[in-house]
Amino acid sequence: MKPQRLVFGETLAQLGNEFKNLVVCDADVSSSTQTKLFGTKFPERFFNFGIAEGNMVSAAAGMAASGMIPVVSTFALFLALRAGDPVRSLVGYNSLNVKIAGGYAGLSDFADGASHQAVEDMAVMQAIPNIKVLCPSDITTTAKAVKTMLEYQGPVYLRLSREAISKEYDDNINFEIGKGITVNDGDDVTIIACGIPMRFARIAVEELKEKGINVRLIDMPTVKPLDAELITKAAKETGAIVTVEEHNIFGGLGSSVASLICETNPVPVVKVGIPDKFGESGKYEEILKRAGISVEDIVEAAEKSIKLKTK
C-alpha cells in the first residue's frame, strides 16, 4: 500500500531525466501533493506559484505554448473550479500540452471537509473539449498513467487521491488512454469502476459470487474518452451495468457510461457515487459510507441493476 499522491510524486521525479522538457508547477501544496520530490531533484524545473492557481495554470499554458511539458499540481477542486477559466480558455481551447494533476480528489482529504473535497472535478473536466480525463486505481496504473500522460500530446487531467492504494496489476500490463481493464469475467452484470472505489468493487465481486452472481468487473482508468467498445460489449453480453466512482453521480463516470450505453446498447445503468451532496469531515471510510460508497452499496446496486433487466 502506498498513498496515490506519493506514487505520483515519485514517478514524476523518476521521469525527470527522460523528459527533458518536463517542468512541474505547484501552488504551495507540494509537500501534500508530493511534487516536492521532483522539486528537490530538479529545482531549476520546479516552480512554486504560491496560492495562485489561476496564475499557475495560465503560466503553464504559456510554458506549453513555448515547448515545455508542464505538470500543474494542486488540489483537484482548485484546478477544476478556481482555475477553471484558464483550464478551459487556454489549455482546452488550444489543446495545449498541459498536464493537470488534481490531487486530494474525492473525499480523500477526509479531515479537511467539504471545502477541500472535490466531488465535481471530473464533471468540469469532461465538459471542456479536448481534455482527457484519467482516474487510475492502483499503483501500477497510476505510475503508468503519469508516464503515458507525459508521452501524450495534448491536455490531460489526472485525478489523484490522498489515500493509500495497492498494487493490483503486473508491471507489464498494457496501459492505454481510452482503454478499460477487465479484472474479472462474468455474464450476469458488469461493474465499471474508477479510482479508489475499485477496492470496494473487488470485494463486492466476491460477495456477489457467493450469492451466485457472476460479475464482469472493469477498471476504467480513462473516464474520458470511455472505452466504448469494451463497455458496449459488456452491456450486450451481461445486460446490466453498475458504475462506481468517488464523484457526484452527476457528470462523472456513471453519467458518461449511461449516456454512451443509451445510444449503443441500452441496458440499466445503476450509479454508485456521491448522491449530489457535498463532502464532510470524518473518518474516510465513514464519510464514504455516508456518501453511499461502500461494498454494500455496490452489491445492492448490482442486484438492483439485474432486477431492472428482467423487467
Add this chain to the structure above:
Amino acid sequence: MTSNELQKTAQELRLTVLEMNHKAGSGHTGGSFSCAEILTVLYENFMNVNPENPKWEQRDRFVLSKGHAAPALYATLARKGFFDKKELGTLRQTGSILQGHPCMQKCPGVDISMGSLGLGASVGVGMALTARTKKENWKTYVVCGDGELDEGQNWEAFAAIAKWNLSNLTVIIDKNNVQLDGTKEEIMPMHDLKGKLESFGLKTMECDGHNCEDLQKTIKAATENKNAVVIIANTVKGKGVSFMEGQSAWHGKPINDEDYANAKAELK
C-alpha cells in the same frame, strides 16, 4: 521606423481597424484605437519575429491580454506579412482566421489565444520562465488594459513577476481610464496604479502611449533594465476620433455608416 513614420503607421492602423469593424458589424474600436501606437512601436522596433515562420522557436512572443483589441493586432500582423491583407475583411465571419478574439490555432502570428481578461500577464510569466529555463534570449511582451486590471489574477501575475524578477518580460498597461459600463473611476477606481505595482516589488515606467518617440524610449529602457519592468502607457480610449475619445460607449459599439464616414474623415 522613425517616430514620424511610426505615428503615420499607427494612424493607418486606426483606419484599417475602422474598416474592419464597420464591415464586420461588430468589434472593439475604442480599445483598439488606444493601443495603436503601442502595437506599432512594438512590432516595428522591438518584436523579433519572422512572418515567413510564425512558429520560429526563437521569436519574441506577444500576448494581447486585452484580447478584444484583436482588430489592432490583426491590422499589425497583416501589415507585417503574417497573412494576406484581404483576410482583414473577414473579421468575425464564419470560418475566418480572424476570430472575434485572437486564436492561436487559426491566425498566424498569434502566440496565445486571448479573450477572457486577466490571463495574459500570467501567460507572459510562463513564457518568460520558459525562456530563462531554456537559456534562450527571446523576449515576451504583454499588453493589458486598465479595466482588465480589475481581475485579481493580474495581481497574482505581478507578484510572480517580482518573485522571479522576470527581466525578459515587459508588461505594458494601456491605461485609457475607461472600461465598458463606464470610466475606470466610476466602475472600480484604480487609485495609485504606479504605487500598487511598485509595492508589489516591480519597477514601473510611465509614458505617453500615443507618442511613438516616448514609447520607443521607454520600452528600450524597460527591456535593457536588469529588473522586471511594467510600463504604464497613458492613453485615450478611442484616440483619433473626436466623438469616440474617452467614451465607454465606444468600447464595442457597431459602427454605422454615418459614424464610419465621420470617423474616416477625421483619421485621414
